[in-house]
Amino acid sequence: MDYLLRILPPLLDGAGVTLGLFFITLALSLPLGLALALARLSRFAALRHAVSGFIWLMRGTPLMLQLLFVYYALPFVPVIGVRLPDYPAAVVAFTLNYAAYFAEILRAGIQSIDRGQYEGAKALGMSYAQTMRRIVLPQVWRNTLPPLANETITLVKDTSLIYVLALNDLLRAARGIVQRDFSITPFIVAAAFYLLMTLVLTWVFQRLERQQNAHVA
Amino acid sequence: MVRATGLHKHFGALHVLRGVSLTVARGEVVAILGPSGSGKSTLLRCLNHLETVQRGSIEIAGQKLASADATGASSYPSDSEVRRICQHTGMVFQHFNLFPHLTVLGNLIEAPMTVRKQSRADVVPLAEALLAKVGLADKRDAWPARLSGGQKQRVAIARALAMQPDILLFDEPTSALDPELTGEVLRTMRQLAEERMTMLVVTHEMAFAREVANRVVFMDQGQIVEEQPARDFFTQPRHERARAFLAHML
Numbered sequence: 001m002d003y004l005l006r007i008l009p010p011l012l013d014g015a016g017v018t019l020g021l022f023f024i025t026l027a028l029s030l031p032l033g034l035a036l037a038l039a040r041l042s043r044f045a046a047l048r049h050a051v052s053g054f055i056w057l058m059r060g061t062p063l064m065l066q067l068l069f070v071y072y073a074l075p076f077v078p079v080i081g082v083r084l085p086d087y088p089a090a091v092v093a094f095t096l097n098y099a100a101y102f103a104e105i106l107r108a109g110i111q112s113i114d115r116g117q118y119e120g121a122k123a124l125g126m127s128y129a130q131t132m133r134r135i136v137l138p139q140v141w142r143n144t145l146p147p148l149a150n151e152t153i154t155l156v157k158d159t160s161l162i163y164v165l166a167l168n169d170l171l172r173a174a175r176g177i178v179q180r181d182f183s184i185t186p187f188i189v190a191a192a193f194y195l196l197m198t199l200v201l202t203w204v205f206q207r208l209e210r211q212q213n214a215h216v217a
Numbered sequence: 218m219v220r221a222t223g224l225h226k227h228f229g230a231l232h233v234l235r236g237v238s239l240t241v242a243r244g245e246v247v248a249i250l251g252p253s254g255s256g257k258s259t260l261l262r263c264l265n266h267l268e269t270v271q272r273g274s275i276e277i278a279g280q281k282l283a284s285a286d287a288t289g290a291s292s293y294p295s296d297s298e299v300r301r302i303c304q305h306t307g308m309v310f311q312h313f314n315l316f317p318h319l320t321v322l323g324n325l326i327e328a329p330m331t332v333r334k335q336s337r338a339d340v341v342p343l344a345e346a347l348l349a350k351v352g353l354a355d356k357r358d359a360w361p362a363r364l365s366g367g368q369k370q371r372v373a374i375a376r377a378l379a380m381q382p383d384i385l386l387f388d389e390p391t392s393a394l395d396p397e398l399t400g401e402v403l404r405t406m407r408q409l410a411e412e413r414m415t416m417l418v419v420t421h422e423m424a425f426a427r428e429v430a431n432r433v434v435f436m437d438q439g440q441i442v443e444e445q446p447a448r449d450f451f452t453q454p455r456h457e458r459a460r461a462f463l464a465h466m467l
Contacts, residue, residue, distance in 0.1 A: 119267055120314030124328035124380055125304045127296070134331055138318045214360075 014173030033102025
């Protein structure tokens with residue numbers, strides 16, 4: 001018990017880094033994913049193709065490679081050539097990667113909305129933007145909650161990949177103590193933290209789903 | 218109220234409207250009849266810009282929705298202008314197209330609030346009055362998924378009326394309903410006709426067309442082949458194709 005209390009502070013610090021990256025990534029990648037989904041459905045072919053290419057790239061290469069690339073290789077890329085500190089580099093890589101996945105989920109959600117909804121809104125005088133905001137997207141949100149929840153829970157665990165940038169997240173903090181003390185207890189505590197976060201997220205999404213489904217029950 | 222002249226519409230190689238001209242006066246109820254594929258729904262959908270025409274002109278409440286140049290080719294004004302003109306029209310669809318994520322009241326007040334920027338306090342009394350009128354005052358807070366087909370269609374009519382259109386377009390409003398539910402929708406439409414609402418109704422309900430419509434427009438193969446006062450159309454159809462159609466339907 002004493003040991004637990006002793007290793008808890010560094011693990012909590014690590015959990016803070018993990019949670020920070022999780023929330024920042026979620027807050028940035030969801031809106032970006034929505035923008036990409038809309039661009040993917042745009043009537044401008046060049047935009048559609050560019051976004052398809054981006055999504056292919058992001059889903060077709062390992063997230064770990066993307067992390068390493070943004071951190072180590074981006075400074076040498078002509079034109080862009082910026083050197084990002086480790087934490088911002090992680091945020092950029094995670095946001096781009098998750099935006100691509102969210103974009104595909106939201107695109108499928110938008111395409112699943114019946115054409116009659118657009119026609120009904122148009123016949124009432126609503127513009128495309130009004131139709132999207134008031135009629136289509138609320139239904140997309142409801143329909144895509146389960147896959148979005150899935151992706152979000154994956155994100156909690158994917159954050160552990162930032163150990164490659166030597167950031168002190170939960171898993172790295174745990175590993176450090178394991179190697180120092182020759183005890184596996186920190187791993188178990190770390191696992192408990194991840195499970196707890198997942199449990200909270202599951203509960204939040206269940207509540208959201210129930211609230212969204214009130215009208216079809 | 219509506220003046221369409223020389224409308225032509227192609228879907229790829231398919232020539233769906235072949236020179237259709239139609240005038241509807243204020244307060245008139247016009248039924249558009251014809252076999253499926255005759256272009257009657259397309260004609261209706263062109264009048265509120267759900268489809269565009271390639272040739273011909275359309276005037277709604279005195280405003281040019283589509284203008285024809287010297288060669289007959291149609292052009293449309295800007296999107297916002299199109300939306301403004303089409304606000305004179307309301308539409309009731311075969312499949313209702315209610316918004317499932319909004320309550321019945323929400324469906325009615327959505328467009329007046331977002332499009333016309335009316336305040337909720339102003340719209341709700343009107344919406345409640347319209348629900349009472351279609352006999353659904355008690356369904357104010359119900360979700361569309363909980364309603365029967367006939368109730369959904371009456372909500373859809375009330376929703377269209379909430380935008381206070383000058384003309385209501387009905388696209389086969391009872392075709393998706395169980396036979397025992399068509400009566401309540403037709404009663405609502407009949408009531409509107411008695412209040413001198415201008416209505417253009419694509420329908421297969423011959424009894425409704427005969428009793429409620431002032432005029433019948435009969436279409437076949439993308440053209441209006443016959444146009445008569447409803448009474449005369451049913452007792453003495455002039456065109457052979459209209460006679461064949463009636464013989465089949467009645």
